[in-house]
Structure formats: structure tokens, C-alpha cells
Amino acid sequence: xxxxxxxxxxxxxxxxxxxxxxxxxxxxxxxxxxxxxxxxxxxxxxxxxxxxxxxxxxxxxxxxxxxxxxxxxxxxxxxxxxxxxxxxxxxxxxxxxxxxxxxxxxxxxxxxxxxxxxxxxxxxxxxxxxxxxxxxxxxxxxxxxxxxxxxxxxxxxxxxxxxxxxxxxxxxxxxxx
Amino acid sequence: xxxxxxxxxxxxxxxxxxxxxxxxxxxxxxxxxxxxxxxxxxxxxxxxxxxxxxxxxxxxxxxxxxxxxxxxxxxxxxxxxxxxxxxxxxxxxxxxxxxxxxxxxxxxxxxxxxxxxxxxxxxxxxxxxxxxxxxxxxxxxxxxxxxxxxxxxxxxxxxxxxxxxxxxxxxxxxxxxxxxxxxxxxxxxxxxxxxxxxxxxxxxxxxxxxxxxxxxxxxxxxxxxxxxxxxxxxxxxxxxxxxxxxxxxxxxxxxxxxxxxxxxxxxxxxxxxxxxxxxxxxxxxxxxxxxxxxxxxxxxxxxxxxxxxxxxxxxxxxxxxxxxxxxxxxxxxxxxxxxxxxxxxxxxxxxxxxxxxxxxxxxxxxxxxxxxxxxxxxxxxxxxxxxxxxxxxxxxxxxxxxxxxxxxxxxxxxxxxxxxxxxxxxxxxxxxxxxxxxxxxxxxxxxxxxxxxxxxxxxxxxxxxxxxxxxxxxxxxxxxx
Numbered sequence: 273x274x275x276x277x278x279x280x281x282x283x284x285x286x287x288x289x290x291x292x293x294x295x296x297x298x299x300x301x302x303x304x305x306x307x308x309x310x311x312x313x314x315x316x317x318x319x320x321x322x323x324x325x326x327x328x329x330x331x332x333x334x335x336x337x338x339x340x341x342x343x344x345x346x347x348x349x350x351x352x353x354x355x356x357x358x359x360x361x362x363x364x365x366x367x368x369x370x371x372x373x374x375x376x377x378x379x380x381x382x383x384x385x386x387x388x389x390x391x392x393x394x395x396x397x398x399x400x401x402x403x404x405x406x407x408x409x410x411x412x413x414x415x416x417x418x419x420x421x422x423x424x425x426x427x428x429x430x431x432x433x434x435x436x437x438x439x440x441x442x443x444x445x446x447x448x449x
Numbered sequence: 450x451x452x453x454x455x456x457x458x459x460x461x462x463x464x465x466x467x468x469x470x471x472x473x474x475x476x477x478x479x480x481x482x483x484x485x486x487x488x489x490x491x492x493x494x495x496x497x498x499x500x501x502x503x504x505x506x507x508x509x510x511x512x513x514x515x516x517x518x519x520x521x522x523x524x525x526x527x528x529x530x531x532x533x534x535x536x537x538x539x540x541x542x543x544x545x546x547x548x549x550x551x552x553x554x555x556x557x558x559x560x561x562x563x564x565x566x567x568x569x570x571x572x573x574x575x576x577x578x579x580x581x582x583x584x585x586x587x588x589x590x591x592x593x594x595x596x597x598x599x600x601x602x603x604x605x606x607x608x609x610x611x612x613x614x615x616x617x618x619x620x621x622x623x624x625x626x627x628x629x630x631x632x633x634x635x636x637x638x639x640x641x642x643x644x645x646x647x648x649x650x651x652x653x654x655x656x657x658x659x660x661x662x663x664x665x666x667x668x669x670x671x672x673x674x675x676x677x678x679x680x681x682x683x684x685x686x687x688x689x690x691x692x693x694x695x696x697x698x699x700x701x702x703x704x705x706x707x708x709x710x711x712x713x714x715x716x717x718x719x720x721x722x723x724x725x726x727x728x729x730x731x732x733x734x735x736x737x738x739x740x741x742x743x744x745x746x747x748x749x750x751x752x753x754x755x756x757x758x759x760x761x762x763x764x765x766x767x768x769x770x771x772x773x774x775x776x777x778x779x780x781x782x783x784x785x786x787x788x789x790x791x792x793x794x795x796x797x798x799x800x801x802x803x804x805x806x807x808x809x810x811x812x813x814x815x816x817x818x819x820x821x822x823x824x825x826x827x828x829x830x831x832x833x834x835x836x837x838x839x840x841x842x843x844x845x846x847x848x849x850x851x852x853x854x855x856x857x858x859x860x861x862x863x864x865x866x867x868x869x870x871x872x873x874x875x876x877x878x879x880x881x882x883x884x885x886x887x888x889x890x891x892x893x894x895x896x897x898x899x900x901x902x903x904x905x906x907x908x909x910x911x912x913x914x915x916x917x918x919x920x921x922x923x924x925x926x927x928x929x930x
Contacts, residue, residue, distance in 0.1 A: 289905040292667075304666035308474060308638070309898035310674050311905055314667045323675040333683070343599060344610040352607035359611055366611040369694055372686075373619040379683045380627040384634055387676035391669045394661035407645035409665045410638065412474035412897075417666070 273446040276399035277302075277419040278430050279406060280439025285311045287438060288414040292317040294437040295416065302422035306409040328386030329379045336378025340371040399447030417445075467561055467899050470743035474897050477744070481639075481889050482646055484739050489886065492738065497882050503875015510868040511586055519589050521865045528848040528860035533587045536870050538840040539723070540580030540877075541621060541695055542716075543833075545688060546724025547573025548628050551635070552684035555677075561752055563895040564745050568735065568884070569728045570632040575880040576727070577625045579873045584617070586869075613697040620694035627687055631680050634673070637663050638894040692720040699843065706786035706847035709774065715767035719839060722760035722806070726832030729753050731881070733826045735890065744891055747820050754819040757832060761810035764839075768807060786847055794859060795846045798838050805835025 282288045285307065292305045296319050305314060315322075344367040348354075353361045388394060400406050400417060409415050416439060418430055427444060434442050472480065514521055524531045547570040554562040588594055597618045599608055608615050640660035647653035663669065693713035700712040729750065736745040775787040790799050809831045812818045819825065845860050884890070901907050 284907075285903055285905040286907065304664075304668050306665045307667070307670075308478075308642075308665060309894045309903055310670035311667070311903070313905055315671055318667055320668065320671055323672045325672050325675045325679060329676075329679045329683070347599065347607040348610055352605070354609060356609055356611055363611055369616040369690070369697075370610060370619045372690065373616075373623040376683045376687045377623040377626060380630050380680055383676045383679040383683070384630045387634070387672045388661065390672045393663070393669075394658075396657060396662060398662055398664060400664055410642040410645045410663075411478045 274448055275420045275427065276445040276447045277417055277422075277425070278427070278434060278442060278444050279400070279403060279415050279417045280434040280442045281405065281408070282414045282416065282439060285414060288416070289314060289317045291416050291437050291439065295418070298424070298433060300418060300422055300424050302419040302425070304417050306406075306413070306415045306417060308410055308412060323387075323390065325383060325386050325390065329382045332382025332386070333375045333379030337371050337375040339378075340374030341367055344370060399445050402447055403443055403445055405441050405443060465746070465748055466901065467564065467746070467748075468744060468896060469746055472743055474900070474902070477893055477896055478642060478646075480741075480744070481891050481893050482643065484885075484890065485643070485887060486646070490738075493882065493886060496878065497886075500875050500878035500882055503872055504879045505872075505875070506868050507582075507872025507876050510865050510872055511582070513865060514586055514869070515591055519587070521863060523860060523862045523866055525858045525860060527851055527856050527858050528845060530844050530848060531860055532841075532862050532866040532870060533583045535837065535840045535844050536873060537580050537583035537587075538695055538716075538844075539837045540576045540583070540873065542692065542720035542723040542836060542840075543727045544573045544576035544580060544624070544628075544724065545692060545717075545720035546728045547571070547576075548624070548631065548684050548688045549721055549724065550728070551631055552681040552688060555681045556685060559752075560899040561749050563892055563899050564749050565728065565732055565753075565891075566895070567632075567635065567892045568731065568890045569724075570628065570635070571884045571888070571890075572728060572731060572881060573628050573724075574625065574632060575877050575884070577621065577628065578880065579877050581621065581625070582873065582876075584614075613694065613701050616694045617698060620691045624687060624691045627680070627684055631684055634677060634680065635892055635895070636888065637661060637673075638665065639889040639892060641665065642893055643889070689717055692716040704847045704851055705780070705782040706771075706775075706790065706843070708783075709771065711767055711770060711774070715764070715771075718760045718763035718767065719806075719836060722757060722764055722810075723832060723836035725753055725757050725760065726829045726836065729757070729825060729829040730833065733822060733829070735885070739885075739890070741891065744896060747822070750822070750825060751816075751819045754813045754825055754828075757810055757829075758813040761806055761813075761832070765807035768803065782852060786850065789850050790842060790846045793846065793850065795842065795849070798842050799846070802835050802838035802842050805831040806839060809835075 280291075282291055288305050288307060289311060292303075292314060295303050296317070303318075305311075305318060307314075341364075345362060345364075348363070348367075349361040355361075359366070405413070406415065407413075416434065418425060418434070420427075424430070431442055431444070468477070522531055522533065547566075550562050550569045551566045554566075585591065585594055588597075596606070597608065597615065637660055640656050641663035644653055644656035644660050647656055693716065696712035696716035699707040700709060702708060732745055732750065732753070736742055772787050772791070775783045778784075790796075809828055812824070812828065818828075849860050850857050897903055
């Protein structure tokens with residue numbers, strides 16, 4: 273079976289962050305630090321760029337507002353023009369609320385769907401789930417995982433390196449990533 | 450694991466720790482998951498049975514309404530909006546606390562929100578479901594309820610986008626959807642905890658699917674956290690807009706007592722007030738039944754009481770200001786509408802409202818009362834009652850006494866009005882109890898995240914402020930994303 277990677281456990285958020293810095297200094301790029309909650313400062317420790325989710329939200333929100341305003345304008349001026357209390361057909365002030373509602377609605381879908389797509393989720397299974405020790409990550413475990421796709425990856429050397437930076441219960445994960 | 454000393458105070462704010470009783474990360478997982486994994490308490494079955502009976506009452510009374518028509522309600526000619534609209538505004542108002550706690554308190558970095566946000570959000574979703582039923586059944590011919598939506602149809606008809614009633618459809622619909630998304634995104638890491646703890650295969654598969662393959666890696670948290678922040682940013686103006694839009698249902702009409710510009714902020718303050726009232730009622734019961742005193746501490750409850758005091762005072766200000774503006778406007782119909790509210794045929798309702806919303810919350814100025822659970826429980830029930838009466842007073846007094854005395858009439862509800870309202874509480878508690886039984890009622894990931902041990906600069910046994918010798922490495926240009 274193909275090797276997915278190696279995982280190692282650490283004791284605390286501080287140790288996990290220290291491990292992330294060491295991994296990065298050693299030149300690893302395909303690694304991740306798993307924790308039950310987001311750890312403040314970990315992005316910098318791992319050298320990660322800011323998430324592009326904001327641009328997706330912005331684009332989607334603008335799309336929602338455009339659709340909302342155009343739909344109302346088209347309906348009120350061309351598809352079904354009605355004179356209501358003497359207001360002009362194109363009474364744009366009255367259209368702002370629904371435009372805003374659709375701005376928020378589309379933006380929210382952008383935030384959620386965009387986030388899951390960037391994370392390559394949803395997926396029903398992952399090789400990491402073969403490890404029983406990995407289950408602690410959603411409880412009180414702090415773990416580093418290194419993927420075999422990393423240029424630096426070598427089963428023996430990576431194993432030794434993880435041990436040298438304080439990793440415990442080092443485990444090789446087999447499975448298709 | 451490092452155990453925090455219960456007496457340890459946060460170095461920055463000098464506040465008591467949010468999580469007490471020396472709970473560790475593991476302890477929190479055990480506590481919250483244990484509620485769902487343990488045997489169903491017999492009290493739950495008792496409450497669920499009662500709530501389900503209420504839901505059946507709702508189904509029966511709505512069925513009868515659809516069969517017979519809106520004539521089964523107490524509506525008459527000047528009062529075309531009765532309990533159905535009162536109940537709609539009441540439930541939507543309650544639905545404001547959840548997203549306020551999740552979004553606005555998140556942006557304001559109020560870390561205590563983590564203990565209460567999950568079930569407040571669930572309460573919001575359930576309350577908005579209850580709210581949505583009322584306008585839907587009020588249309589009379591429910592089989593053409595889709596006319597409310599811009600659905601292309603064979604008659605080439607479209608809704609009137611200048612109507613506040615249509616704004617309401619979009620505002621409440623968006624609010625429900627966004628609140629649901631926000632709640633679900635927050636749930637994903639906790640559902641992954643349930644997946645990893647599941648002993649039975651079917652349970653592991655269900656929670657495995659629901660948690661969408663969450664692995665808690667920082668490459669995932671990075672997108673997750675920004676997405677959550679974005680949702681909070683989008684939901685904040687949304688929370689404030691929804692009840693403003695609901696208020697325009699009234700304010701854009703010409704009825705005396707409704708046609709005022711104070712309505713949007715006044716409705717929003719009232720909504721937050723009523724929402725916190727309901728969150729407090731539920732939180733006090735839940736912390737007692739599920740023994741959550743270490744997570745939902747008296748400090749948490751005290752903070753909610755302060756919000757109730759602030760928003761209750763805003764509501765009181767609005768009540769008094771409405772009277773002033775009515776007098777100051779010099780409009781005889783407006784003056785009459787308000788004198789009639791305070792001293793006319795519905796004065797009893799007005800003074801119940803005034804007592805529950807303006808006078809009794811003022812007791813929260815006293816620290817002892819803010820921290821007394823029996824007193825705050827009673828006051829929170831008062832808030833719930835008072836805010837229902839506020840909507841009753843606004844809706845019914847103005848309609849029953851409008852411009853022409855010849856069209857005046859007195860409105861009383863029928864048995865079906867009362868049963869539908871009671872039934873909506875049944876539905877509310879049915880769905881809420883199902884949530885308590887099957888999903889984590891407190892956000893485990895977020896509570897762990899605000900504990901001192903979650904800070905990578907935390908030093909066990911240290912009382913000095915977090916040191917700064919761990920400077921994060923600068924972000925590389927073009928580094929791995």
C-alpha cells in the first residue's frame with residue numbers, strides 16, 4: 273500500500289508551534305499541524321499566506337447585489353410594471369433592502385462553500401483517519417503530519433527528524449491520499 | 450495536561466477564567482460529548498412528550514385554519530392583524546440573540562460568548578422557523594403562498610418589490626439561511642469530535658458525513674477562521690437589518706402609532722432584549738439540568754443581564770420618546786393613538802408591557818440581583834412576557850382605534866389563536882430538545898480555544914503576563930498556501 277505520510281504527537285500548543293517552526297526551517301512544505309482549535313500565530317510559524325476566502329466572499333456578495341438589483345429593476349420597469357401609490361417604476365430606493373439581503377446571502381454562501389472548496393472538503397474519508405491516535409486531534413491532541421509528496425520526505429529520515437524535535441508516538445500512515 | 454488553578458486570573462483583564470472547576474481540554478470534550486452519548490434522561494422524555502403534544506396542537510390548529518379560513522381567528526374589520534403578526538414579530542425578535550452573540554460579540558472579541566453561542570444560535574434557528582409559520586398561514590390561501598417569491602409563473606405575474614412585506618420575505622429568509630450556515634460551520638469541528646469518539650459504525654458514518662472530513666489541520670483552520678470572520682462581518686449588519694425591515698411593515702403605513710421613524714432602532718433594541726431574555730431562560734435551565742456550572746458560570750449570566758439592562762433601557766427610552774414625539778408633532782391622530790395606548794381600552798396590556806420591559810429590568814443595576822439565579826430567571830420570564838405584549842400593544846391598539854370612530858372595534862383572540870400560539874411553543878421546544886439531545890450544545894472547539902492553555906505562550910504555573918520571546922517568523926512571499 274502506498275505511504276500517505278507520517279504523524280507525530282506533541283504535548284501542547286506551544287510545542288506544536290515550535291515543531292512547526294522546526295519543520296519549516298528544515299525545508300518541509302507538505303506538512304500540517306493538527307489541533308482541536310485554531311492556534312493563534314500558527315500561520316506565521318508554518319509560513320502560510322493569508323486565506324483568499326475574502327476575495328470569494330467579495331465576489332459572491334457583489335454578484336448577489338447585482339442580481340438582486342437587476343431582478344427588481346427588470347420586474348418593476350419591464351416585466352410587470354405596476355403603478356403603486358404613484359411611485360415611479362424605477363424606484364431604486366425601495367430596491368435597496370432586497371439588494372442588501374441578497375448581497376449578504378450570496379456572500380455567506382461564498383464564505384462557506386469557498387472555505388470548504390479551498391480545504392478540499394467535503395470528503396468522506398482520508399488516510400489520516402486510519403490512525404487511531406489521530407482521533408485525539410479533535411479532543412486534546414496536537415499532531416504534525418508530513419505527506420509523502422514532500423520533496424524532503426524520506427520515511428527513515430523524516431521519522432528521525434520528527435523524533436529529534438520532540439514528536440512522540442510516531443506513526444507511518446498507509447493509504448491513498 | 451496542565452490544570453489551571455481555579456483562582457488564576459487572566460493577566461490582561463484581571464477577570465476570572467471563563468472555564469472554571471479545573472477542566473482540561475479532555476474534560477471539556479468528555480463533559481459536552483457525555484451529554485449526547487449518555488442515556489436519555491427521563492426528564493428529557495417528559496419534556497419532549499409535552500413539547501411534541503404542543504406541536505400536535507399547532508398542526509391541528511393550523512390544519513383547521515387552512516380548512517376553514519382565517520375566520521377562525523379573532524380578526525375583525527379594523528384589526529386585520531392580530532395574534533398571528535404579534536407572534537411572528539415575537540418569534541423573530543427572539544431569534545435575534547443567537548446571531549448577535551455569534552456575530553457581533555465575536556467581532557467585539559467578547560470571549561465569554563463561546564459558552565453560550567452554540568445553543569443561542571440553535572435557539573435562533575428554531576425561533577425563526579416558528580416565526581416563519583405565522584405569515585405563511587396568515588395569507589389565507591396557503592396553496593398560493595409561492596406568490597410571495599419571485600417565481601416565474603403562467604400568469605406572468607411578479608411580486609411588488611416596493612412592498613415592505615416582500616422585503617420581509619427576503620430579510621427573514623436570508624436571516625434564516627445565514628444563521629443556519631453560521632451555526633453549521635461552527636458545528637463542523639465538534640461533529641468531527643463526535644465522529645472520532647463514535648463507537649458504533651452507523652454513528653461514525655453519520656457524523657463522518659456531517660463533519661465533512663474535518664481534520665483540524667492548520668491549513669484548514671486558516672480558511673475556516675477567515676470564513677468565520679467573514680460570516681460574522683456579513684451577519685452583523687444582517688442582524689440589525691432584519692428587525693428594522695420587520696418594523697417597516699408597520700412604519701411605512703399611515704396608521705397613527707405606526708408611522709414613526711423611531712421604529713427600526715426601537716425594534717432592533719427590543720429584539721435583542723427579548724432574545725437575551727429567552728437565551729437566559731434556556732441557559733439557566735440547561736446549566737442546571739446538564740450540570741454546566743463550570744462552563745456557563747454566573748459571570749456569563751451576569752454579562753447577559755447587563756445586556757438585558759442596556760437594551761431594556763433603550764426600549765424604555767423609545768416608549769417614552771414615542772409619547773413625546775406624538776405630543777410634539779401636534780398631529781391629533783398621533784396624540785390620540787398614544788393617549789389611547791396608555792389609558793384606552795388596551796391600557797392593561799400597555800402597563801403589563803411597561804412593567805415587564807422597563808421597570809423590572811432596572812433591578813439589574815444591583816450586582817446582587819445580577820448574580821442571583823432565581824431572581825434573574827424570574828426577570829427573564831418577565832422579559833419574554835413583556836416583549837410579547839409590546840408587539841400586541843403596537844399591532845392591536847393602533848388598528849382598533851384608527852382615524853374614523855365609526856370603524857372602531859375591540860379585538861379579542863379566539864381559542865384557535867391561543868392554541869396556535871401555544872402550539873408554536875411546542876414546536877420551538879420540540880426542535881430545541883432534539884438539538885440538545887443529538888448535537889453538542891456548547892462549542893467544544895471554541896471553549897477550548899479561549900482557555901489559557903490554548904495560548905502557545907502559556908506557561909503552566911506562571912502568574913506573570915504572557916512573555917514575548919516567541920516572535921513569530923515572518924511570512925514568506927510565495928510560501929506554501
